[in-house]
Amino acid sequence: MEAMEAETRPANPLAGAGPEIAGPSPRHRTAGVQVGQGEGAVTVGGGAPIVVQSMTNTDTADIDATVAQVAQLARAGSELVRITVDRDEAAAAVPKIRERLDRIGVHVPLVGDFHYIGHKLLSDHPACAEALAKYRINPGNVGFKEKKDTQFSTIIEQAIRYGKTVRIGANWGSLDGELLTHLMDENAKSPRPIDARAVMREAMVQSALSSAQRAEDLGLPKDRIILSAKVSAVQDLIAVYREVARRSDYAIHLGLTEAGMGTKGVVAASAAIGVLLQEGIGDTIRYSLTPEPGGDRTVEVKVAQELLQTMGFRTFVPLVAACPGCGRTTSTTFQELARDIQNWIARSMPEWKKTYPGVEGLNVAVMGCIVNGPGESKHADIGISLPGTGESPSAPVFIDGKKATTLRGANLAKDFETLVTDYIERRFGQGARDAAE
């Protein structure tokens, strides 16, 4: 009977359309690493949501400035914040910074960034070693020649003693010179030598993986190790991380080092991180953007969140889809409305988050004319299609895919905000929650 039904059923025109049009690859399986304790603790890897992190650019010894910037980054959504620990004054400031942050209700885990003398600072400042949730070390500058092993092991022993996580962060700019020289020599002797750049990539991968293995040999469990291998060129970065993921299951921190300023930095880092995330690689991300002098450091957090949200991995704030505008939108009405709605949502979010759980998944569309306006607005939860040049001065509003009303007149923005507010209240408010129970 089943066979007969199968024969008489028309052929499915979508048959075979599965994997070819599938979404992102399944996440690469990694060990889950807990960073921090209690309130604010986060899990990196092990299938947990991809974590957003950032780094301060204040002098850590300046406690006021560092507390203020960590709080700013955390409030913008950074789930881990890294601070430089480069000298005794900075190490001595760390426990005070932790204490002050806790007092103002900012429990974000702090990561200490150590170079050259991390072993000494952690040994000389036990309160710093205790206050940090994670130590970031660079195998390329943890020590040199015979001192390298002892200095590396001292840091790992501190992490074991205090129950902390370690990020082993290899970096193209400070690649382990001894390892690179060794690999270059081996390559030169080989009957089929590979390109020098490929040797450098291999050195990055080996530097990260062999250091992680050594940390494990010293007694630090895999679920307390996070790996990164940052490079400043997009293709190199993708190649190196693919290889790290292929050869290991350590939790992975993604980032393009020295991404740069402005749009260049955002585009380069997004291209690299986006490709890897799509392939299922990466458990935590950081955008290493150079801010304008006196610029807003939280931009790196917002960009990281936007990447994760636009790729469909996490939701942080309601998305506003807006068309770019063209010759059909000769007035600025639609740019102004898109901007006003976006700003209004950003301003309202802190309050909405408390009152309307789930509101961050809202999709709003603000479109410029009849060509794509109604169609795109129907795909959003709530969307408005503004009149283009020469169209009648009315703006249909679509709610949950159906035309709900048409707005006219000078108060379009305010009227649309009222409709969005009503929609949020209906969908995410107490009434909706009571009905769902």
Ligand code: SF4
């Ligand atoms: S929706 Fe209309 S205004 Fe917007 S880009 Fe398309 S054609 Fe231009």
